[in-house]
Amino acid sequence: MSLATQYVDEQPQTDLEGKTIVVTGASRGIGRSIAEELGTRGGNIAVNYRSSEGKATDVVSRIEQEDGDAIAVQGDVADFEAMQTMADHVHDEFGAVDVLVNNAGITMDHSFERMTPEEWESVVNINLTGVFNATKAFYDDIKEADEGRIINISSLIGEQGNVGQANYAAAKAGVHGLTMTLAKELAPTGATANCVSPGFTETDMFTDVPEHIQENIREDIPLSRFAQPEDIAALVRFLASEESGYITGQVLPVSGGQNL
Ligand code: NAP
Numbered sequence: 045m046s047l048a049t050q051y052v053d054e055q056p057q058t059d060l061e062g063k064t065i066v067v068t069g070a071s072r073g074i075g076r077s078i079a080e081e082l083g084t085r086g087g088n089i090a091v092n093y094r095s096s097e098g099k100a101t102d103v104v105s106r107i108e109q110e111d112g113d114a115i116a117v118q119g120d121v122a123d124f125e126a127m128q129t130m131a132d133h134v135h136d137e138f139g140a141v142d143v144l145v146n147n148a149g150i151t152m153d154h155s156f157e158r159m160t161p162e163e164w165e166s167v168v169n170i171n172l173t174g175v176f177n178a179t180k181a182f183y184d185d186i187k188e189a190d191e192g193r194i195i196n197i198s199s200l201i202g203e204q205g206n207v208g209q210a211n212y213a214a215a216k217a218g219v220h221g222l223t224m225t226l227a228k229e230l231a232p233t234g235a236t237a238n239c240v241s242p243g244f245t246e247t248d249m250f251t252d253v254p255e256h257i258q259e260n261i262r263e264d265i266p267l268s269r270f271a272q273p274e275d276i277a278a279l280v281r282f283l284a285s286e287e288s289g290y291i292t293g294q295v296l297p298v299s300g301g302q303n304l
Contacts (some may be wrong), residue, residue, distance in 0.1 A: 045217025059285050061086035061192075064138040066130075068147025068178050069095040069163030073247030074197060074202050076103050076146055078280045079114070083107030085281060088138045092121070092130065092148065092178075104225030106282040112162045113138075121148045121174030131181040141185040143193040143248040143284045146175040146219075151249055163210045164168050171215035175222060190233030195283050196223050197276070216241075220295050227293030236292035240279050245271040 060082055070079040071093035080103060083089040089107055091114055100116035107114040115137050119130035132298035134141060152163040175196055179186075186192035202210055202216025217241060218225045226237035244250055244261055250270065253261075262268065276298050282288055283296075297303045 048263065053176045057084050063087045063139065063142040063284070064090070064134070065079065065143040065145065065284065066090040066092060066141055066178070066182060067147055068092040068174070069094070070103060071099040072267060073249060074245060074273045074276050075145070075147040075212060075234060077277040078147060079103050080106055081274070081277040081281050082143075082284055083112035083114050084110040086112070087143070087284070090130075090138065090141075091116045092119055094118070094120050094148070100172070121146075121178050123171040123259070124177045124180070125182040129179040132262065141182045142189040142191065144178060144182045144193065145197070145280060145284075146178055146193045147197040148174055149197065149249075151212050152179045153212070153254070155208055159210060167211035167220075168215045171212065172218040172222070175219055179226065186235050187233045189235060191286050192230065192233065193284055193288075194223070194226055194235070194237040196237070196239045196279055198223075198239040198241045198295065200241055200297060200303055203241065203295065203303065205298075223289065223295070224293045231292065234289070236289065238283055238291060238293070239295040240276060240283065241295050241299070242276045243271055243297065244300045245273060245276060247273060254267040261267045264302055269300060271298060271300065
């Protein structure tokens with residue numbers, strides 16, 4: 045048995061017992077997988093969504109089937125006031141938050157030449173300002189928590205850029221800068237802030253990419269497969285735990301080696 049397998053096998057199923065955790069954009073894809081993974085480890089999970097109420101409720105049911113505790117909380121991360129209202133709802137239900145996972149994100153791809161101001165604004169508002177808004181709503185909680193954690197889901201594109209994704213690359217690179225600053229400002233409190241930077245991951249977002257482009261991308265991945273949402277959730281689970289307490293201000297790729 046490898047050391048890594050042994051480590052995972054030895055992790056107690058309840059290592060997040062009593063922690064309150066908010067996952068934005070948790071009705072589908074990577075966020076859903078993160079919410080379910082953390083929910084089965086004992087966390088009380090707030091499953092945020094924008095419009096997919098039924099899917100968010102399904103995630104809550106899945107967590108409850110595993111004896112976890114979860115609620116679905118609607119709120120557009122691009123709306124500052126909506127995040128404040130969401131925080132009130134979470135506080136009423138679970139109390140102060142220990143871990144915030146900023147996962148909600150969208151793409152609106154066009155070459156820079158054809159990109160409209162609206163496409164620029166929508167992507168930056170959700171992917172970057174959304175992280176600001178949700179973090180503002182829970183910042184005091186994270187500062188006061190025994191082991192406060194901010195985990196931002198960024199993207200390999202934020203490190204490398206990509207044709208047709210100027211808005212997305214700029215927003216995700218912004219998340220990297222924001223996270224490094226949060227790490228420094230939070231350090232005196234013992235709380236940490238990190239980015240998990242996925243490569244191409246098989247979710248609804250990725251199925252929008254035409255098949256022939258998917259094939260070209262796959263050829264560039266040393267491990268020759270796209271990520272599954274569970275690959276990303278596994279690192280988030282570790283970062284949410286107390287064992288990750290000496291890691292902060294980092295951008296950690298989960299990309300099958302594509303960034304090498
Ligand atoms: P996805 O399958 O399209 O799911 C997006 C999630 O975000 C949904 O739960 C959606 O909620 C939510 N959302 C969208 N806009 C929102 C808003 N304004 N307020 C609140 N929630 C909102 O996407 P994904 O692939 O799982 O992506 C998750 C994160 O990983 C994103 O930040 C993305 O940039 C990043 N990422 C993805 C990939 C990839 O290849 N898939 C690679 C690198 C990074 P509704 O269901 O209610 O619309």
